[in-house]
Amino acid sequence: MNAILLSLIQAVAVLLGITLLAAGLTFAERRLLGFWQDRLGPNRVGWQGTLQIVADMIKIFFKQDWTPPFADKIIFTAAPIIVLTTVVLAFAVIPLGPLAGIMPNLNIGLLFFLGMTSLSVYGVILAGWSSNSKFALLGGMRAAAQTISYEVFMGLAVVGVVMLTGSFNLETIVAAQTRVWFVIPQFFGFLPFLIAGIAEAHRLPFDLPEGENELGAGFHTEYSSMKFGMFFIAEYASIVLISSITVVLYFGGWHGPWLPPAVWFALKIGAFIAFFILLRAALPRPRYDQLMSYGWKLMLPLTIANLAITGALMLGGIE
Amino acid sequence: MFITSAIRTMWLTFLHLFHKTETVQYPEQKPYLAPRYRGRIVLTRDPDGEERCVSCYLCAAVCPCDCISLQRTAAPGQWTPEHFRINFSRCIFCGFCEEACPTSAIQLIPDFEMSEISRQSLVYEKEHLLIAGTGKVPDYNFYRIAGVATAGKPKGAGLNESPPVDPRGLLP
Numbered sequence: 465m466n467a468i469l470l471s472l473i474q475a476v477a478v479l480l481g482i483t484l485l486a487a488g489l490t491f492a493e494r495r496l497l498g499f500w501q502d503r504l505g506p507n508r509v510g511w512q513g514t515l516q517i518v519a520d521m522i523k524i525f526f527k528q529d530w531t532p533p534f535a536d537k538i539i540f541t542a543a544p545i546i547v548l549t550t551v552v553l554a555f556a557v558i559p560l561g562p563l564a565g566i567m568p569n570l571n572i573g574l575l576f577f578l579g580m581t582s583l584s585v586y587g588v589i590l591a592g593w594s595s596n597s598k599f600a601l602l603g604g605m606r607a608a609a610q611t612i613s614y615e616v617f618m619g620l621a622v623v624g625v626v627m628l629t630g631s632f633n634l635e636t637i638v639a640a641q642t643r644v645w646f647v648i649p650q651f652f653g654f655l656p657f658l659i660a661g662i663a664e665a666h667r668l669p670f671d672l673p674e675g676e677n678e679l680g681a682g683f684h685t686e687y688s689s690m691k692f693g694m695f696f697i698a699e700y701a702s703i704v705l706i707s708s709i710t711v712v713l714y715f716g717g718w719h720g721p722w723l724p725p726a727v728w729f730a731l732k733i734g735a736f737i738a739f740f741i742l743l744r745a746a747l748p749r750p751r752y753d754q755l756m757s758y759g760w761k762l763m764l765p766l767t768i769a770n771l772a773i774t775g776a777l778m779l780g781g782i783e
Numbered sequence: 784m785f786i787t788s789a790i791r792t793m794w795l796t797f798l799h800l801f802h803k804t805e806t807v808q809y810p811e812q813k814p815y816l817a818p819r820y821r822g823r824i825v826l827t828r829d830p831d832g833e834e835r836c837v838s839c840y841l842c843a844a845v846c847p848c849d850c851i852s853l854q855r856t857a858a859p860g861q862w863t864p865e866h867f868r869i870n871f872s873r874c875i876f877c878g879f880c881e882e883a884c885p886t887s888a889i890q891l892i893p894d895f896e897m898s899e900i901s902r903q904s905l906v907y908e909k910e911h912l913l914i915a916g917t918g919k920v921p922d923y924n925f926y927r928i929a930g931v932a933t934a935g936k937p938k939g940a941g942l943n944e945s946p947p948v949d950p951r952g953l954l955p
Contacts, residue, residue, distance in 0.1 A: 502802055503805065504808075745796050
């Protein structure tokens with residue numbers, strides 16, 4: 465009974481933490497983007513603009529929650545729930561520190577993560593379809609094509625790590641990196657994984673499903689108020705998710721000298737989040753056919769070659 | 784190769800973290816406005832302290848958004864406007880009125896802080912528009928230069944004005 469209560473408390477704490485972190489990220493992103501564009505960003509509400517999150521939240525809660533009369537009501541409502549739920553569920557398997565996290569010892573942890581990220585695309589497609597609007601449908605279709613093609617080599621890229629550790633258990637994978645981080649032997653697995661992760665999170669430069677300047681707002685064009693807010697939170701939560709899974713798989717999880725594990729984990733995730741924001745500040749969005757050709761003609765062969773070389777080296781007894 | 788250029792772009796963007804920001808923190812920190820900035824419209828006076836406006840209606844005619852309304856005084860010989868009204872909620876601050884004005888009466892000045900709660904209070908009457916000084920053209924006095932005869936100045940006595948020619952005279 466006590467154990468159940470403890471894990472329940474932990475789950476709620478992680479859930480709240482993720483949501484608050486995602487909300488806080490909206491502020492952090494605007495501020496960082498500002499600095500990278502020689503601006504200041506929001507700095508009026510509260511100390512250095514920190515209460516901007518509260519202001520935005522109040523605003524988004526008090527907006528009219530409008531369901532278009534031409535939309536498919538049930539699916540329209542379900543889509544943002546699916547997106548947010550799958551992203552938050554995927555956090556269950558992330559080891560946040562030694563013996564911390566909701567279920568880090570799950571023996572199919574990595575598969576669970578991949579499954580949840582694949583499921584979240586359903587939310588996006590359903591949102592695009594049920595909105596019954598051209599822009600939203602185009603955004604949903606783009607999301608489908610992009611996610612499916614980038615998921616192929618995302619799955620293949622992590623196989624290198626799985627081969628080296630012989631386990632899908634994320635805690636085992638972290639434990640295997642005490643000596644050397646997997647980013648060094650698996651650099652050409654890490655690169656496609658990170659790029660696929662950015663594409664999964666629909667972040668710039670791979671935000672074609674949203675594509676503000678050509679599709680309005682893409683799949684969430686028709687959404688307002690908190691339904692839009694859920695997409696928004698889910699996007700930032702998936703940034704945190706992709707950052708933390710990259711850290712777990714390739715950057716040694718919570719391992720690091722001197723500082724306590726939780727601090728190391730937070731630092732590494734923070735660095736990746738900042739990198740995601742830097743990508744947004746620096747890079748333009750590729751054309752749709754370019755996106756597809758990067759995926760299928762560059763990243764997929766690279767991943768397969770990495771996989772083959774890793775396998776050959778393991779057979780040869782190196783590593 | 785696009786990968787190297789992408790990495791270079793990201794590095795250069797990252798370095799902007801250490802650059803000085805361009806933002807002017809407005810209410811505390813005022814931006815620099817050039818002397819010829821096109822802001823609030825004023826009516827100026829000539830060096831003698833008289834109103835410059837001669838009610839020629841050119842400003843009202845050139846105004847693209849019809850925000851200027853004025854009326855010449857009915858009394859003969861009086862050219863100052865009876866009323867002069869600018870609706871700033873319509874004004875687009877294009878400065879055409881200033882260019883059209885033959886007497887440099889209407890001028891745009893470097894001031895944009897004129898927000899109001901109600902639209903009605905953006906309608907400025909003549910007493911709100913008139914200023915005490917000469918504005919951007921300090922020495923200009925229309926009646927000293929113009930060929931018209933006014934009080935204390937017969938025809939031909941203006942600055943740079945030659946005495947009137949007798950058109951019926953036969954002398955060369």
